[in-house]
Amino acid sequence: MSLIKEFKDFAMKGNVVDMAVGLIIGAGFGKIVNSMVNDIIMPVVGAFTGGGSLGDRFTYLGDPEKTPQNLDAARKLGEPYIAWGPFVQTTLDFLIVAMSVFLIIKVMNSARDLTKKKEEEAPAAPPAPPEDIVLLREIRDALANR
Numbered sequence: 001m002s003l004i005k006e007f008k009d010f011a012m013k014g015n016v017v018d019m020a021v022g023l024i025i026g027a028g029f030g031k032i033v034n035s036m037v038n039d040i041i042m043p044v045v046g047a048f049t050g051g052g053s054l055g056d057r058f059t060y061l062g063d064p065e066k067t068p069q070n071l072d073a074a075r076k077l078g079e080p081y082i083a084w085g086p087f088v089q090t091t092l093d094f095l096i097v098a099m100s101v102f103l104i105i106k107v108m109n110s111a112r113d114l115t116k117k118k119e120e121e122a123p124a125a126p127p128a129p130p131e132d133i134v135l136l137r138e139i140r141d142a143l144a145n146r
Contacts, residue, residue, distance in 0.1 A: 030097060037092045042085075057085030 010016065038055060046054040056071045062079030074081045129137075 029100070030093075033093055033096050033100070037089055037096065041092060042089055053085070055085045055089040057088075058083045 038053075042053045042055040046052045046057075058071045058074055059082045060067045060074055060079070061081055062077070066077065066079065068074040068077050071081075071083055071085065074083075128134075
């Protein structure tokens with residue numbers, strides 16, 4: 001089998017297409033979560049912890065006399081610093097996405113379980129009679145038609 005045909009067979013399977021759609025939707029969802037954390041949650045948390053966005057917080061490790069006013073200035077200065085605010089922000093992003101995925105999977109599993117229960121509750125078709133019984137019935141019907 002040629003490499004191109006093999007790849008075509010792989011790419012046209014339903015799971016690959018479903019995965020691609022999931023990745024596209026997931027990227028959009030990630031942007032929404034990122035905006036929610038950056039633009040709503042972090043400024044509110046920052047207001048309760050001393051003003052400004054928590055995502056801009058850092059600990060400067062360089063010369064105390066040259067302490068920059070914000071994270072961008074610390075980055076430009078080139079001195080050592082720990083940008084713990086962006087880390088907290090990224091961790092919140094992850095936790096929100098993880099919780100959302102968990103809830104989606106939980107709902108999907110519940111729906112699948114309901115479907116399985118309905119399938120199990122449906123009465124099964126009676127088993128086909130043995131071949132000798134079928135043959136005897138055919139003989140009976142043929143004799144009755146004579």
